[in-house]
Amino acid sequence: MRKPRRDRYHHGDLKRALTAAARALLERDGPEAISFRAIAREIGVSQTAPYNHFQSKEDLMATLAAVGFCELEASQLAAAAAARPGRERLAALGADYVGFALKHPQLYRLMFGVGISDWSAHPHARDAKRASCRPIRDTLAEHLGDDGNARTDAIDTAAVAAWCLVHGLSALLIDKSLDIAKRGGQRALTDRVVSLFVAGLDLR
Amino acid sequence: MRKPRRDRYHHGDLKRALTAAARALLERDGPEAISFRAIAREIGVSQTAPYNHFQSKEDLMATLAAVGFCELEASQLAAAAAARPGRERLAALGADYVGFALKHPQLYRLMFGVGISDWSAHPHARDAKRASCRPIRDTLAEHLGDDGNARTDAIDTAAVAAWCLVHGLSALLIDKSLDIAKRGGQRALTDRVVSLFVAGLDLR
Numbered sequence: 001m002r003k004p005r006r007d008r009y010h011h012g013d014l015k016r017a018l019t020a021a022a023r024a025l026l027e028r029d030g031p032e033a034i035s036f037r038a039i040a041r042e043i044g045v046s047q048t049a050p051y052n053h054f055q056s057k058e059d060l061m062a063t064l065a066a067v068g069f070c071e072l073e074a075s076q077l078a079a080a081a082a083a084r085p086g087r088e089r090l091a092a093l094g095a096d097y098v099g100f101a102l103k104h105p106q107l108y109r110l111m112f113g114v115g116i117s118d119w120s121a122h123p124h125a126r127d128a129k130r131a132s133c134r135p136i137r138d139t140l141a142e143h144l145g146d147d148g149n150a151r152t153d154a155i156d157t158a159a160v161a162a163w164c165l166v167h168g169l170s171a172l173l174i175d176k177s178l179d180i181a182k183r184g185g186q187r188a189l190t191d192r193v194v195s196l197f198v199a200g201l202d203l204r
Numbered sequence: 205m206r207k208p209r210r211d212r213y214h215h216g217d218l219k220r221a222l223t224a225a226a227r228a229l230l231e232r233d234g235p236e237a238i239s240f241r242a243i244a245r246e247i248g249v250s251q252t253a254p255y256n257h258f259q260s261k262e263d264l265m266a267t268l269a270a271v272g273f274c275e276l277e278a279s280q281l282a283a284a285a286a287a288r289p290g291r292e293r294l295a296a297l298g299a300d301y302v303g304f305a306l307k308h309p310q311l312y313r314l315m316f317g318v319g320i321s322d323w324s325a326h327p328h329a330r331d332a333k334r335a336s337c338r339p340i341r342d343t344l345a346e347h348l349g350d351d352g353n354a355r356t357d358a359i360d361t362a363a364v365a366a367w368c369l370v371h372g373l374s375a376l377l378i379d380k381s382l383d384i385a386k387r388g389g390q391r392a393l394t395d396r397v398v399s400l401f402v403a404g405l406d407l408r
Contacts, residue, residue: 030321113379114318117234120380129381157396160382161369164397168372169364175317176324177333178364192361193368200404 009045015053017043022060023067023107030106031115034061061115062122068104068111069128075100076135087198089139094166094194095187097136101170102186108170133163144201158201165197213249219257221247226264227271227311234310235319238265265319266326272308272315273332279304280339291402293343298370298398299391301340305374306390312374337367348405362405369401 009017021042025033036050036057054060079096083089101108110116111129119126137159144155172178173186183189213221225246229237240254240261258264283300287293305312314320315333323330341363348359376382377390387393 032321109317112375112381113313117236156387157393157400160373160387160393161397161400164369164372164376165365166368166372167376168368168370171316171375172368172371177316183360183364189361189364193365196361196365197401197404200401 014045014049018045018050018053019060019063023064026064026106026110027104028106031061031110034115036060058116058118058121061110062119062125064107065111065116066122066125066128068107069125069132071104072097072100072111073128073132073135076132080135080139085139086143090136090143090162090198090201091191091194093136093139094162094198095190097166098170098173098186098190098194102173105174108174112167112171133159136162136166140201162197165193169193218249218253222249222254222257223264223267227268230268230314231308231310235265235314238319240264262320262322262325265314266323266329268311269315269320270326270329270332272311273329273336275308276301276304276315277332277336277339280336284339284343289343290347294340294347294366294402294405295395295398297340297343298366298401299394301370302374302377302390302394302398306377309378312378316371316375337363340366340370344405366401369397373397 021039037047040047040049079092083092140158141155180186225243241251244251244253283296287296344362345359384390
């Protein structure tokens, strides 16, 4: 009797190999291309092997998204640490956020709605998503001054608005809704859009 | 010989019926649920009938998206007409934009990237997308004052930023990334986010 091909892997190794194959496939062909069949084929194991490690395709997608959010948060924290406080740090966070999205466009599409229908079923991914926008919030709180309830509401609104701005810009750039060529490239446009927003804030 | 069932439809009527069925299916179950098979089943015609009217599923999706953008533009124009010029009109456009997206979340997801891989293959949809953000741009131009090249660049940046803001907010609300309950509901949050942005603009 022919041995199942997945015997070549230890249990943990196979899960890692499946996740790595899924990530590579995602970055190359997008969330629409992900299937257990395609991932198993990539690493030469049986089509049923993924079922031993992931409850469902969406469970695997949520894992990839959670990793993406952690990478985004790490990138944001590094960008914040490298910039001087105030407007400069906010601008650096904005540029870093959009830069991350454009470096990983298919991962970013997965992180925001393509391929996952119900985030509430994936609390680890949802929590990682919320954590990923915390560096922007913390930087705003530091510089708008968090010294009372009214101020807390203002900071919350500014943090939501900042996230909407960089997410919207990332999404519109990824789906090519914006004519970049006539606007001096995506980095120049990002800098102008982020600067306009930061300039409008009531920074002390 | 049994007549093909689609003989019940005149040519134009069948295309309309297919499009209407696709729109209903889209609004109910999302872009992921759209297939020629599912649409044909909805109106009781043969599975091959859609191929007589649409080159591909993506061609049908692009048609639905184009219709969506025209509806969004109509909604924006009506909102602009109903509001007084200046900040009030900008705020009304922001609220109307997000309101449209949340009234048609699955259509909006299709309009922005879920189910259409290459917009350049669908120039009518791409043009309709660009036209849909024109009411915001025109209102900004009217009130920031379009009286020179430098000013034109500033208006372009503000228009891009405004679109990013309302698109980002719509997308984050649709995929439930924002905790609405603790923020007084989506309309209240939208009003605060849009107000913060409008207040930061250099309006005359």
